[in-house]
Amino acid sequence: MPVLYPHRPWPATPNGFMNVTIQRFDPRERSSTPFPDRVRILELELTPALAEWAETQAVLTPDEIARADRYAIERPRQQFLTVRTVLRLVLGARLGLAPQAVPLSVTPDGKPYLRDGADFHFNVSHTDGLGLIVTAPVPVGIDAEPLRPMPSADGLVERFFALAERVQYRQLPVEQKLPGFFKGWVCKEALLKGVGCGARGLEHCVMDMDPQTPARVLGLTGCAAAMGPHWSLQVWQPTERHLAALALQDHECISENRGLPSPVVCPHSPEERETSRGADQVA
Ligand SMILES: CC(C)(COP(=O)(O)OP(=O)(O)OC[C@H]1O[C@@H](n2cnc3c(N)ncnc32)[C@H](O)[C@@H]1OP(=O)(O)O)[C@@H](O)C(=O)NCCC(=O)NCCS
Secondary structure, X not given: OOOOOOOOOOOOOOOOOOOEEEEEOOOOOOOOOOOOOOEEEEEEEOOHHHHHHHHHHOOOOHHHHHHHHHOOOHHHHHHHHHHHHHHHHHHXXXXXXXXXXXXXXXXXXXXXXXXXXXXXXXXXXXXXXEEEEEEEOOOEEEEXXXXXXXXXXXXXXXXXXXXXXXXXXXXXXXXXXXXXXXHHHHHHHHHHHHHOOHHHHHHHEEEOOOOOOOOOEEEEOHHHHOOOOOEEEEXXXXXXXXXXXXXXXXXXXXOHHHOOOOOXXXXXXXXXXXXXXXXXXXX
16 A cells, blocks of 8 residues: 555544544444434444445345445445445434434435434445444535545546635645645535535535645535535544545534534634644544
8 A cells, every 4th residue: 555645644533623523333333322412423444244244234225225236336335235224223223213214315416314304414425445424413524535546636626626726736746736635625525515515516615725734615606605604624534545524514603593512613723723622532
């Protein structure tokens, strides 16, 4: 495995940033209670053995099974199946429903949601052996990408990123371009998944592409602005091989009167980040 990031600018967990609980989760052990009373991220190691276990749970709906069967390649099929199974177990436990009865639906843009409404939000990502499931009291998006050499990075930025991102990326020193590319990519997708507009919003959100600075949103327009401008972002490395980002609607900043719990410190300034650092414990 090539060492792409000898300087390791990213933390191993997002806990220093806001009140996030993060845990390595093996659903076969069931030793924990992964309920979304606050922001909670479950990291799954997506192995063939876990996929076999997931199949034995038999909690997927016929539509989901048909969807899994449409994957032409076995590994992504298993990853979808495993993450969807664990998602159903987690949501079922939270809602007091059998996993098969969790009323999952999907928006026209592809965002899964709970049909009957719920007082929490969730999102998932699965890639290259890693699954992430996040639950939160506010809209949330999560994304992970495997870190790898990307000869096509410059071209992808020119094709898919917003003008301001392209300008910033072009000005990065050559050794910062690949970390900047991955940082921008995971932040963009996490944010777009939080808002729900998916790839439709690629050019409508501007992320800070500098890998040396804290992740932040620099601008939102069009569908990406549908839920307002206040989003917190954090990038971390759940494994040596993956970079991940969490996008969380900044509820303490905008919705003090909505009766939500108030665990999140708005991470707008370095001082505030510092104050919140260390306030959390890994569950
Ligand atoms: C969702 C999307 C934004 C990212 O998908 P991805 O990175 O390929 O895959 P991930 O595993 O991270 O995420 C997939 C999950 O996102 C969720 N998702 C899909 N569309 C979503 C949306 N509009 N909003 C929120 N979540 C969504 C689903 O739960 C999906 O998992 P599931 O199929 O098991 O239900 C996808 O729409 C996409 O098209 N990405 C590619 C965009 C692109 O070209 N980027 C290039 C930048 S260089």
